Amino acid sequence: MQADRKTRRRRRLKLGNAVNATLVLALGFTTMVGLISPADSTVGLTADIFLQLAGVLAAVAVLVGVSNLLFVHLGRLPRVRKGGFYSLVVILSAAAVTAVQVLDRTDAWGGDLEGEKVGPRLFGVIQVTLESALAGLVFFFLVYAAYRLMRHRVTWANLVFLAAVLIVLVGWLPLKDWEGVGDVRDWLMEIPVTAGSRGLLIGIGLGTVTVGMRVLLGRERAYREP
Amino acid sequence: MTVENLDLIAGWAGLVLTLMVFSYLLADNFLYRIAVHVLIGTAGAYIAIAAVEEVLLPWLRATVFSDDAETSASIRALGMLPIFLGVLLLLKASPRFARMGNLGTVFMIGIGTGVALVGAVIGTVLPLARDASNSFDHESVLNGAVLLVGTLCTLVYFQYLSRRRSDGEPANRVHIRTLRFVGQGFVTLTLGALYASAILTSLSIFSSVIQDQLRFILDQLGG
Incomplete structure (x- = not known):
């Protein structure tokens, strides 16, 4: 009896997978054909509607993700020793930004701030400042990692890598006596690096096509049922 | 509060947050972690606000809550479809109802795959293959060959x-090995140049951040 139920359950799961795979194939194929068809054709208009629906669905998915983030941090609040304080910082930051946005939209600021939009200023201070500082911090890690590369092991590939790094960095310097390095850098960027990046990008494109075809044909199922 | 006061507070907040981030150069410390968590909270809120204000509300106004009398019931229903699929995504948190949440994922994956395939072929592979075939249009034959x-x-x-091979080890022919060796050289050169470009970009950002903060401090000191 139990085995029978298991078999039935397995059959149902397989049916679910088949339905999902068919939907993916239909949606993907229609979108693909629609994108390469004239925009005013039926399939072109259908693809346009699909893209709009996907955009809205992505926005809802973003909201679901942010809600999940906040719920996870809310759950961590009582555990002060396990990062509860940092969770409080996350929630307060998110609440402050939301509150400022609501006040901006309702024009609730009084006094000298009447008619002002505080949200963009806050964005400039917190978001832009923090992201710029973090991007600036990356400089130190990149230089340190290049230094560590040669300490770890010296191979011909490491030497070529470091030579390319040094040529590009030194060639960037506006030194009068080192104009030759600048020319080498320009040639390096224009010819070998263009060839290498072209090969890498074509490889990425071919990889995308391969994985895309596998997804459409149901061989790669990220939506597989548990 | 005046706008000038608001700018002053904003400037000090920016300076403090910058110092908190750069404190990581000494060691991983709690000031740096606070700054990063502030970034997470504000980024999450800004993304959610942008999603609601720029995508969801215009979509709902154009479909479900449209004032236009000619808007048919099917368009209103179509307007609710992505919201419904998005709500289904919430069910993925429950092992029992996760299967229903797959419908939203299927929708995204299907359309996303179609877009990715067209984008990869028309936007990447074909133009780059065309460029590669025109390599000899370059001024020098040697450069074209390279x-x-x-x-x-x-x-x-x-x-x-x-x-x-008979002993189970994979073996390539000599010419393939040679081509791969040369290819590895080009990949290494490319990655090295890109790495150096990343260093230069981050250096530019770092100097810009330092310049902004120094200017603010000098303004406060009357310099």
């Missing part, structure tokens, strides 16, 4: 097909 050989060898470097 461009073509570099592109082809880079592609060969990422193929892993080989015959198996």
Whole structure:
């Protein structure tokens, strides 16, 4: 009896997978054909509607993700020793930004701030400042990692890598006596690096096509049922 | 509060947050972690606000809550479809109802795959292959040859097909090994140049951040 139920359950799961795979194939194929068809054709208009629906669905998915983030941090609040304080910082930051946005939209600021939009200023201070500082911090890690590369092991590939790094960095310097390095850098960027990046990008494109075809044909199922 | 006061507070807040981030250069410390968590909270809120204000509300106003009398019931229903699928995504948190949440994922994956395939072929592979075939349009034949050989060898470097020897070890022919070796050189050169470009970009950002904060401090000191 139990085995029978298991078999039935397995059959149902397989049916679910088949339905999902068919939907993916239909949606993907229609979108693909629609994108390469004239925009005013039926399939072109259908693809346009699909893209709009996907955009809205992505926005809802973003909201679901942010809600999940906040719920996870809310759950961590009582555990002060396990990062509860940092969770409080996350929630307060998110609440402050939301509150400022609501006040901006309702024009609730009084006094000298009447008619002002505080949200963009806050964005400039917190978001832009923090992201710029973090991007600036990356400089130190990149230089340190290049230094560590040669300490770890010296191979011909490491030497070529470091030579390319040094040529590009030194060639960037506006030194009068080192104009030759600048020319080498320009040639390096224009010819070998263009060839290498072209090969890498074509490889990425071919990889995308391969994985895309596998997804459409149901061989790669990220939506597989548990 | 005046706008000038608001700018002053904003400037001090920016300075403090910058110092908190750069404190990581000494060691991983709690000031840095606070700054990062502030970034997470504000980024999450801004993304959610942008999603609601720029995508969801205009969509709902144009479909479900449209004032236009000609808006048919089917368009209103279509307007609710992505919201419904999005709500289904919430069910993925429950093991029992996760299957229903797959419908939203299927929708995204299907359309996303179609867009990715067209984008990869029309936007990447075909234009780059055309550029590679025009390599000899370059002024110098040598440069053209380097461009073509570099592109082809880079592609060969990422193929892993080989015959198996009698002892079970994979073996490639000499010319394939040579092409792969040359391809590895081009990949290494490219990654080195990109790495140096990343260093230069981050250095520019770092100097810009320092310049902004120094200017603010000098303004406060009356310098």
